[in-house]
Amino acid sequence: xxxxxxxxxxxxxxxxxxxxxxxxxxxxxxxxxxxxxxxxxxxxxxxxxxxxxxxxxxxxxxxxxxxxxxxxxxxxxxxxxxxxxxxxxxxxxxxxxxxxxx
Amino acid sequence: xxxxxxxxxxxxxxxxxxxxxxxxxxxxxxxxxxxxxxxxxxxxxxxxxxxxxxxxxxxxxxxxxxxxxxxxxxxxxxxxxxxxxxxxxxxxxxxxxxxxxxxxxxxxxxxxxxxxxxxxxxxxxxxxxxxxxxxxxxxxxxxxxxxxxxxxxxxxxxxxxxxxxxxxxxxxxxxxxxxxxxxxxxxxxxxxxxxxxxxxxxxxxxxxxxxxxxxxxxxxxxxxxxxxxxxxxxxxxxxxxxxxxxxxxxxxxxxxxxxxxxxxxxxxxxxxxxxxxxxxxxxxxxxxxxxxxxxxxxxxxxxxxxxxxxxxxxxxxxxxxxxxxxxxxxxxxxxxxxxxxxxxxxxxxxxxxxxxxxxxxxxxxxxxxxxxxxxxxxxxxxxxxxxxxxxxxxxxxxxxxxxxxxxxxxxxxxxxxxxxxxxxxxxxxxxxxxxxxxxxxxxxxxxxxxxxxxxxxxxxxxxxxxxxxxxxxxxxxxxxxxxxxxxxxxxxxxxxxxxxxxxxxxxxxxxxxxxxxxxxxxxxxxxxxxxxxxxxxxxxxxxxxxxxxxxxxxxxxxxxxxxxxxxxxxxxxxxxxxxxxxxxxxxxxxxxxxxxxxxxxxxxxxxxxxxxxxxxxxxxxxxxxxxxxxxxxxxxxxxxxxxxxxxxxxxxxxxxxxxxxxxxxxxxxxxxxxxxxxxxxxxxxxxxxxxxxxxxxxxxxxxxxxxxxxxxxxxxxxxxxxxxxxxxxxxxxxxxxxxxxxxxxxxxxxxxxxxxxxxxxxxxxxxxxxxxxxxxxxxxxxxxxxxxxxxxxxxxxxxxxxxxxxxxxxxxxxxx
Numbered sequence: 001x002x003x004x005x006x007x008x009x010x011x012x013x014x015x016x017x018x019x020x021x022x023x024x025x026x027x028x029x030x031x032x033x034x035x036x037x038x039x040x041x042x043x044x045x046x047x048x049x050x051x052x053x054x055x056x057x058x059x060x061x062x063x064x065x066x067x068x069x070x071x072x073x074x075x076x077x078x079x080x081x082x083x084x085x086x087x088x089x090x091x092x093x094x095x096x097x098x099x100x101x102x
Numbered sequence: 103x104x105x106x107x108x109x110x111x112x113x114x115x116x117x118x119x120x121x122x123x124x125x126x127x128x129x130x131x132x133x134x135x136x137x138x139x140x141x142x143x144x145x146x147x148x149x150x151x152x153x154x155x156x157x158x159x160x161x162x163x164x165x166x167x168x169x170x171x172x173x174x175x176x177x178x179x180x181x182x183x184x185x186x187x188x189x190x191x192x193x194x195x196x197x198x199x200x201x202x203x204x205x206x207x208x209x210x211x212x213x214x215x216x217x218x219x220x221x222x223x224x225x226x227x228x229x230x231x232x233x234x235x236x237x238x239x240x241x242x243x244x245x246x247x248x249x250x251x252x253x254x255x256x257x258x259x260x261x262x263x264x265x266x267x268x269x270x271x272x273x274x275x276x277x278x279x280x281x282x283x284x285x286x287x288x289x290x291x292x293x294x295x296x297x298x299x300x301x302x303x304x305x306x307x308x309x310x311x312x313x314x315x316x317x318x319x320x321x322x323x324x325x326x327x328x329x330x331x332x333x334x335x336x337x338x339x340x341x342x343x344x345x346x347x348x349x350x351x352x353x354x355x356x357x358x359x360x361x362x363x364x365x366x367x368x369x370x371x372x373x374x375x376x377x378x379x380x381x382x383x384x385x386x387x388x389x390x391x392x393x394x395x396x397x398x399x400x401x402x403x404x405x406x407x408x409x410x411x412x413x414x415x416x417x418x419x420x421x422x423x424x425x426x427x428x429x430x431x432x433x434x435x436x437x438x439x440x441x442x443x444x445x446x447x448x449x450x451x452x453x454x455x456x457x458x459x460x461x462x463x464x465x466x467x468x469x470x471x472x473x474x475x476x477x478x479x480x481x482x483x484x485x486x487x488x489x490x491x492x493x494x495x496x497x498x499x500x501x502x503x504x505x506x507x508x509x510x511x512x513x514x515x516x517x518x519x520x521x522x523x524x525x526x527x528x529x530x531x532x533x534x535x536x537x538x539x540x541x542x543x544x545x546x547x548x549x550x551x552x553x554x555x556x557x558x559x560x561x562x563x564x565x566x567x568x569x570x571x572x573x574x575x576x577x578x579x580x581x582x583x584x585x586x587x588x589x590x591x592x593x594x595x596x597x598x599x600x601x602x603x604x605x606x607x608x609x610x611x612x613x614x615x616x617x618x619x620x621x622x623x624x625x626x627x628x629x630x631x632x633x634x635x636x637x638x639x640x641x642x643x644x645x646x647x648x649x650x651x652x653x654x655x656x657x658x659x660x661x662x663x664x665x666x667x668x669x670x671x672x673x674x675x676x677x678x679x680x681x682x683x684x685x686x687x688x689x690x691x692x693x694x695x696x697x698x699x700x701x702x703x704x705x706x707x708x709x710x711x712x713x714x715x716x717x718x719x720x721x722x723x724x725x726x727x728x729x730x731x732x733x734x735x736x737x738x739x740x741x742x743x744x745x746x747x748x749x750x751x752x753x754x755x756x757x758x759x760x761x762x763x764x765x766x767x768x769x770x771x772x773x774x775x776x777x778x779x780x781x782x783x784x785x786x787x788x789x790x791x792x793x794x795x796x797x798x799x800x801x802x803x804x805x806x807x808x809x810x811x812x813x814x815x816x817x818x819x820x821x822x823x824x825x826x827x828x829x830x831x832x833x834x835x836x837x838x839x840x841x842x843x844x845x846x847x848x849x850x851x852x853x854x855x856x857x858x859x860x861x862x863x864x865x866x867x868x869x870x871x872x873x874x875x876x877x878x879x880x881x882x883x884x885x886x887x888x889x890x891x892x893x894x895x896x897x898x899x900x901x902x903x904x905x906x907x908x909x910x911x912x913x914x915x916x917x918x
Contacts, residue, residue, distance in 0.1 A: 023898040030892060098892030 008049035016042030029082045029092035033075060035045045104165040105236035110259050111158040112265060113240065115151035116325040125320040130311030135600035136287050139313035141280045142165030144318045146678040148276055151325070152269035159262045163734075168233065208405050227668035231724065235738055237331050237395025237408070248390065254331025256394045256506075259737035260568065264328045264502060267572050270718075271494045271579045272321050274711035278583050279317065279486035281708035282590055286310040294594075304356040313353060317490065320346035325494045328502065332392035333382060333409070333460070336503060340378070340463065343499055344371045351483040363479035374466020377433070381459020385409065385510075388448040388456075394506070407433065410509045410740075419756065421448065421512055450512070457515030460507050468500025468552045471526040477549055481541040483584030488541060492546050493582050494575035497665055501555045505568045513754045514746065520560025520655075520665055527553025528668045530676040531675040535682070539596050540585045543683050548578055550676060554648050557669055562756035563651030564743045565736035567737045569723070570644035572735060577621035577719035583712055584615035587704040588687060592697050598686040600694035608703040612688040614716040619684045619745045620907075623677035624777045640723035642774070645673060647727055650769035654757035657765060666769075668764045673773045677780030685788035724763060730829055734908050837903075 019038025026032050044064040051060025085094050127140050133139060137670040144281025157649045163171070235258040243251045280682070285291065286308035296304040297754040321341035328565050330336040345368075352364030386392065389412055412432045414422040429447035455548065464470070469477035480492050491497075504511075504519060511519070527550045534546035558567030589596055591608050605612035624639030625646045649669055656666040692698035703709070787795055799806050811817065889900075 018901050020898065024895050024902065025897070032898075035898075094894040097894070 004032065005049055005053040008045060008053075012042045012045035012049065014042075015039075015045060018042075027095055029078075029097075030096050032094055033078050033082070034089050036078075037071060037075070040067055042069060103466065104114055104161060104234075105238070105257070107161055108158050108262075109238065109255055110238055111154040111161070112255065112257060112261070112325075112329055114339060115158070115265060115269060116149040116322065116329055117156035118151050118154075119144075119318040119321040119325070123315050123322060126311055126315035126318060130315060130603060133311065134384065135289055135308045135310065138280065138287065138310070140314045140788035141276070141283075142312040143274045145273065145280070145320060148309065148321055149273045151321070152266065152273050155262070155265035155700075158393050159266050159734075162259070162262055166737075171730055173419065177234065180500055184448065193449075197899055204280045235395065237393070239331070249386070250391075250393075250397075251334060253335055254393055254395070255329050256331035257329070259734055260502075260505060261328055263572060263731075263735045266326065267575055268321070268328065268495050269322055270316075271489060271575055271715070274496075274715050275486050275490045275579060275583065276314070278489070278586065278708050278711040279484070281705050282486050282586055283313050283408040283484060286641075293354060293356055296354065296358075306356065306566035307354070311348075313484070316346060316349045316353070319495070320350065320491065321641045324499065329498055330687055331394055333385060333394070333507070334392040336506075337378060337382060337463075339349065340373070340467065340499065340503075343467075343496050344375075347480070347496050348488040350491055351480045353483055353487065355481065359479075360482040363476070363482040365853070367476040367480050370473045371466040371896075374473055377459045377460070377462025377465075379463075381456045381463070382461065384448075384452050384456035388452065390446075407543070409418075411745055415507055415509075415742045417489070419742040419745060421450075421453070438501075451675075453510075454514050457507075457511045458518060460510070461515060461519055464500030464504050464556075467495045467503075468556065469526075469549050470522050470552065470556055471499070471529060472815075473811070474526060474530065474549050475819065476814070478542050478545040481545050482537070485541065485582060485589055488545070488566055489579045489582030489586065493578035497548065497552055498571050498575060501552060501559070503573045504556065504559050505564060505571075508743075511883060513756065516562065516756065517662070517754055518560070520557050520662075522654075523553045523556025523558075523560055524665050524668045525553070526550070527672050528675075529556060531672045532680065532809050533812050534679040535675060536806055537679075538598050540588060540598050540601075540687060541582075541596055542681065543598075543679060544578070544581055544585055547676065547680065549577065550672065551622070554645065554669060554672075557665065558648035561652045561655035561665060562743065562746065563648055563762070564739050565727070566644065566647035566651045568735055569647055569727075569732050572731065573621070573640035573644040573719075573723045576715060577618045577723055579640075580712065580715040580719045581615060581618040581622070583708075583715065584611050584618060587611040588615075588701075590704050594692075595697050595701075596668065598683065600697050601687045601692075601877065602690045603688070603692040603698065604701060605688040607698070607701050610703060610709045612684075614709075614712040615688065616684060617716040617720050619663060619680045623680050623781060624650075624673060624773060625677070625781060626774055638726075640718075640721045642733075642777075643644070643723040644769045646766070646773055647732075648774045649673065650766045651762050652761040653765045653769040653772075658755040658757050658761065668774055670772055674776035674780035674783075677777040678784045681781050682788050685784060694851055699756060714848065 001074060004015040015038050019035045019042060022035030023032050023037075024036060026035060039090075044067050047064040047067070049060075050056045051058065051064075082092050085097060123143050129143075130140060204209045206419070235256070237254065237256045239252045239254050241253040243253065244874055245251070247436055254823040287310050288308040290305050291308045293304040293306065298304060320343065321347050323339050327339035327343060329337055330339060334626035348364045348368045351363050351367050354360040355364075359515060364769050382392075389409055391397065391406055391409060391412075393406070394407045395408040396404045396411060397408070399405050414431065414433075416422050423429065424431055424447055427447065429449050432446040434449055449567065468472045477497065481488055483491070530549035530553060534543050534550065537543045542838055550568070555567045555570045555574070558570055560567075588601070588604065589613060591611070592601065592604075595601070596892055621641040624638070624642040626636050652666045652669055657664050723729055726732065742757050747754075747756035787798075808814070
């Protein structure tokens with residue numbers, strides 16, 4: 001049981017780390033978004049795994065559904081931002097998006 | 103009917119000057135300053151007033167069938183009682199005529215919105231021995247509780263004679279003033295006696311119309327005072343007279359001396375009026391009425407007795423007093439006998455206070471000792487003002503009031519009046535001896551003569567005092583007008599040492615003045631016509647009456663011998679200083695050729711009044727106490743005067759007419775001797791060159807200085823009242839400056855100190871804290887700014903590192 005859960009958790013952790021690394025390294029805005037998706041999905045894997053193997057029950061699955069919806073919404077907003085940014089700057093390099101720095 | 107006619111005539115005479123005043127003062131604003139219209143209007147008003155008064159006098163006399171004049175003299179002693187019986191019979195006969203007593207008209211007049219304008223008329227015979235007195239109400243001013251404030255009238259022989267005298271003299275003076283004040287008929291008048299701070303003379307528009315407006319207002323006030331039927335109304339017009347004199351004395355208001363003199367006159371009169379008010383309060387508290395005569399309703403029944411009826415006198419002439427308490431009974435004393443009748447009484451002392459209070463007002467108004475110092479200063483006014491206000495009328499108001507209020511005075515008050523008059527007449531006469539200003543001499547002689555009148559009234563010579571008032575009014579206004587003529591002719595030179603020999607230049611003035619001087623000096627030629635008659639001018643008769651009364655008084659009360667010696671001595675002094683004035687001014691050689699060469703006789707408009715007045719001054723009193731003027735004047739004399747007053751225990755005996763007549767010849771002779779010797783001394787000193795006057799003055803320098811400084815009265819009052827006031831003022835200002843200013847300055851300093859510290863606290867502590875907050879926040883923000891790179895990836899790295907760090911801490915802190 002534990003080994004199984006650990007396996008899931010491991011997959012979730014790998015996904016999470018991949019996502020974080022992706023976010024930290026990519027200069028492309030879309031790439032960063034992808035990293036975010038990975039992080040979220042890593043978390044989803046964890047939720048679902050816990051719901052399956054612990055007495056968390058259905059709550060975990062519901063939570064993961066929420067996260068998916070949230071991710072979709074976030075992607076929509078973020079892509080819109082990326083498009084607008086591109087329209088204005090002809091690039092989506094996040095390093096160039098430093099107008100708001102202090 | 104008679105009462106109504108008299109009332110209407112006197113009302114017209116009284117109100118015309120008011121109309122004149124209103125027209126003149128308002129017309130003056132729009133009219134030309136060069137027009138004499140105002141003067142003619144004023145003369146017209148006052149002259150019509152004179153005609154009304156004179157006809158009123160005639161009507162009054164006719165109504166009484168001239169019983170006053172036909173009455174045999176009181177002096178035919180021995181037959182005295184019989185004559186009184188005659189009088190009674192005569193009166194009885196008149197009562198059968200359509201007697202005025204039955205008349206009570208109720209006339210509503212004076213417009214729709216007037217208050218109750220019930221004009222009551224009431225004619226009552228208040229004095230059993232005298233003819234009728236008419237009294238009533240003209241107009242109700244206000245009714246406060248039981249206090250009626252109304253305009254009443256009280257018409258008797260005194261009122262009528264005063265009305266005629268005042269209006270006549272005022273008419274003459276108005277005419278004279280038209281000439282005297284003609285310099286004011288200009289758009290730009292240069293006042294040579296008023297200096298601006300830059301040394302220039304004051305230039306101002308002429309004030310001709312205003313002068314006449316004030317004169318008219320003055321006449322209105324004076325006539326109102328004489329007509330007044332209650333003591334409160336007297337007070338109202340008393341004050342009006344005061345304000346008019348203030349306006350007229352201060353006519354040259356740009357001159358410092360004139361405005362000071364006006365203030366002085368006004369303030370000194372206020373001192374007397376204070377006493378007057380006290381007297382009024384006593385009268386009101388105890389008598390409950392101010393009216394002289396009875397108050398009558400429409401049906402003719404007597405609602406309330408007048409003041410003169412409320413004080414009762416017994417056969418000896420003393421006031422009726424309660425046998426037990428000694429208080430004076432108010433109202434009919436036979437009513438007191440019925441049991442259960444609550445009588446009103448007044449403590450005797452308070453009756454004295456009431457009398458003294460009213461007399462205090464008269465002291466102020468008539469310039470008696472000790473309030474006499476305002477009158478000489480009041481000579482700052484134009485000379486016609488001096489003639490009208492300060493010789494014949496206004497100062498006469500005080501004497502008039504003493505005469506009018508006579509039934510209310512008891513022996514103590516009369517004695518005070520006598521002594522005040524005695525001091526005044528002597529003191530003023532001595533000052534007049536050394537005065538060199540022609541008007542000042544006349545001013546002091548006025549005070550002195552007013553003293554004679556007061557003395558006469560005080561020693562129970564009711565007729566004598568008022569007789570002197572009327573004759574004095576004529577010759578003193580004449581002399582003032584003469585001096586005005588001299589001043590006008592000499593281009594406003596008033597110092598007698600600069601005159602001399604003026605009779606050659608102004609004969610009319612000199613001659614009329616000489617008549618006035620003889621009149622006031624009381625010179626007479628006995629036995630010119632026959633041995634029993636004396637040919638003399640008016641002043642002799644009236645002064646003779648006063649002196650005779652005082653001699654009779656002194657014979658009855660030997661301890662008061664000064665009351666005879668002083669007036670006798672002063673009669674000599676009077677003759678001396680008056681002839682000194684005349685010799686100094688008109689006789690001898692001119693002393694100042696500049697003045698002499700430029701002086702001239704005054705125009706006709708000024709000399710005609712002089713001539714008219716001089717005739718009257720000479721002959722108005724012809725016949726003396728058997729003469730028409732005296733008999734007319736005393737027709738309604740208070741009942742107790744004729745028989746005198748017998749002394750109560752330890753009291754004062756007041757002489758009756760018999761006693762006076764007994765000493766008349768003696769007193770007259772003594773007074774004549776005094777007057778003649780005074781005249782001779784004046785002639786020796788000033789009319790001839792036998793004595794060097796300057797040398798005499800040098801040798802008597804001490805006395806001369808004392809007199810020239812007016813007995814140091816100004817200095818005395820300065821020391822008594824002014825200096826203490828100044829000291830108190832200085833003390834107050836010192837307290838202000840040290841204590842109050844100190845407190846205020848101290849508190850200001852404390853506040854300044856506190857606020858300084860407050861500022862320091864605010865600036866350093868509060869501001870410091872706030873600023874510190876701000877700067878530190880700013881610094882933090884600035885330092886945090888470094889991490890806000892805007893690099894997304896870096897942020898992610900931070901998050902990661904942060905999370906790892908959090909976990910690391912978590913695991914290290916809670917290893918389990």
